[in-house]
Amino acid sequence: MTNRIPGMAPVRLFWLLTLRDIRMRYTQTLGGFLWTIIQPLALTLVFTVIFSRTLGITSGDSSVPYPLFALTGVVPWSMFSTGLTRSTSSLVNDWPLVKKSAVPRMLLPLSSAVAPVVDFAVSCLLIVALMVYWRVPVRPAILAVLPVLAVGVCFAAGLGLWLSAINARYRDVGWGLPFAVWMGMLVSPVAYSSSMVIGHSRWEVLYTLNPMAGVIEGCRWAILGGDFPGPMLMRAVGIALVVVVLGVLFFRTQERSLADVI
Amino acid sequence: MAQGSMVVVSHVSKVYRRGAGIATLKGLLSGDFRNRHEFYALRDVDFEVAPGEVLGIIGANGSGKTTLLSILLGCVCPTEGEVRLRSQVCSMLDLGVGFDNGFTGRQNVYQACQLQGMTHRQVADGFKSMIDFAGVWPIIDTPFKRYSLGERVRLEFAVLTCLDAPIVLVDDILALADVAFGEKALAYIKQVAESGRTVLLVSHTPQRLVPLADRVLWLRGGAVADLGPPGAVVRHYLEAHG
Numbered sequence: 426m427t428n429r430i431p432g433m434a435p436v437r438l439f440w441l442l443t444l445r446d447i448r449m450r451y452t453q454t455l456g457g458f459l460w461t462i463i464q465p466l467a468l469t470l471v472f473t474v475i476f477s478r479t480l481g482i483t484s485g486d487s488s489v490p491y492p493l494f495a496l497t498g499v500v501p502w503s504m505f506s507t508g509l510t511r512s513t514s515s516l517v518n519d520w521p522l523v524k525k526s527a528v529p530r531m532l533l534p535l536s537s538a539v540a541p542v543v544d545f546a547v548s549c550l551l552i553v554a555l556m557v558y559w560r561v562p563v564r565p566a567i568l569a570v571l572p573v574l575a576v577g578v579c580f581a582a583g584l585g586l587w588l589s590a591i592n593a594r595y596r597d598v599g600w601g602l603p604f605a606v607w608m609g610m611l612v613s614p615v616a617y618s619s620s621m622v623i624g625h626s627r628w629e630v631l632y633t634l635n636p637m638a639g640v641i642e643g644c645r646w647a648i649l650g651g652d653f654p655g656p657m658l659m660r661a662v663g664i665a666l667v668v669v670v671l672g673v674l675f676f677r678t679q680e681r682s683l684a685d686v687i
Numbered sequence: 688m689a690q691g692s693m694v695v696v697s698h699v700s701k702v703y704r705r706g707a708g709i710a711t712l713k714g715l716l717s718g719d720f721r722n723r724h725e726f727y728a729l730r731d732v733d734f735e736v737a738p739g740e741v742l743g744i745i746g747a748n749g750s751g752k753t754t755l756l757s758i759l760l761g762c763v764c765p766t767e768g769e770v771r772l773r774s775q776v777c778s779m780l781d782l783g784v785g786f787d788n789g790f791t792g793r794q795n796v797y798q799a800c801q802l803q804g805m806t807h808r809q810v811a812d813g814f815k816s817m818i819d820f821a822g823v824w825p826i827i828d829t830p831f832k833r834y835s836l837g838e839r840v841r842l843e844f845a846v847l848t849c850l851d852a853p854i855v856l857v858d859d860i861l862a863l864a865d866v867a868f869g870e871k872a873l874a875y876i877k878q879v880a881e882s883g884r885t886v887l888l889v890s891h892t893p894q895r896l897v898p899l900a901d902r903v904l905w906l907r908g909g910a911v912a913d914l915g916p917p918g919a920v921v922r923h924y925l926e927a928h929g
Contacts, residue, residue: 438801438802526803
């Protein structure tokens, strides 16, 4: 599948598609970018009332206020789930590009997986504002969220490559995914600390096989400090890389027939 | 490959599966997938196009015209055979590729042109002439979904007038245009044909091709029924379908 369009450098096209994805998400909304903040805030509020106030779940080993703790889980998780969801539907939503243009197909799921990084950046401002409010020190180590985040984006992109190509053939994926994402949030340390599971459950190995567990704990460590979740993060890097490499290979096998089956 | 051919289509066939196949679990369980049959959208199509040549393509609905153009663009892979292009192509396979209803006309022009490979700068340079061509200045910053069908077609076609790759693939995209704009668009295609670019042009109005094309290819049931001078091929075609 060759790209025969003049002057179309894949990298430039990738950014173009990413920007398009970001713009497209908020057309005809009153709130626009406010939605990037409203969603995590609302979720954090619910978590605070249910998990912290009612069930007595704490911020793990750290002493930061629970809302801030939850937010540092909610924000990377929503970046991942938005990216994965949009990436999965990218080929089907943009079927005219698949059937009638020479845009390299792989760029569609990849750009959709990357676009929510912008949401993350906006939400980070919210996190920092709350840190200042609660007098939690903002340390230079916070920059470490970037490489950690890259792991999450890689994982979303890798899964997106698989699922978008399968979704083009079988729309079942589109039906099953919202459910899977919702379950994914429960098995990731979004509303609670992974230290509640690790050392306390027979399932802890299985638990840490979920790369988002490592990514979320990594983000928390970068933003709030605490123990470096080394083994979990390493596992996340490994699994994300495997998923993305296999995803690229799988996508290559599907690419040629996408326009026929979509 | 003959020396100097711009487009070589050698023994291209495209097979689609028909029937429900295993599109559903029910189909899988009931064994329906065994009933699927193969359908040749293209059958051993073989021709070459010289640089600067304008090749008209005619044929009844379902004769494989669009499949052929899609294969040339690289969107669809042939089941057998191969195509070779000596240069870059731009496609006018459909109107509105890369357009989105939520964006304004202006945003859509930038979007669609850039998806076709133009830089932001190139779009900016060609912007005025495109909007002049479409005649939509008053509504250029209105969301695209508020456009009338005619306004849409005009702007979508105008975007295509900016593409300048040496090989141009044109599907029959003017079915929705009104008479005045249809004339204008046809005049544009004529200009492209005369500009020395290589053009493959599908039309459902064969008579239109006669003055434009150097040769005409007639597809029937996915196979080449005739290929030659426009007058003769179109006459055969009209006799067969008259």
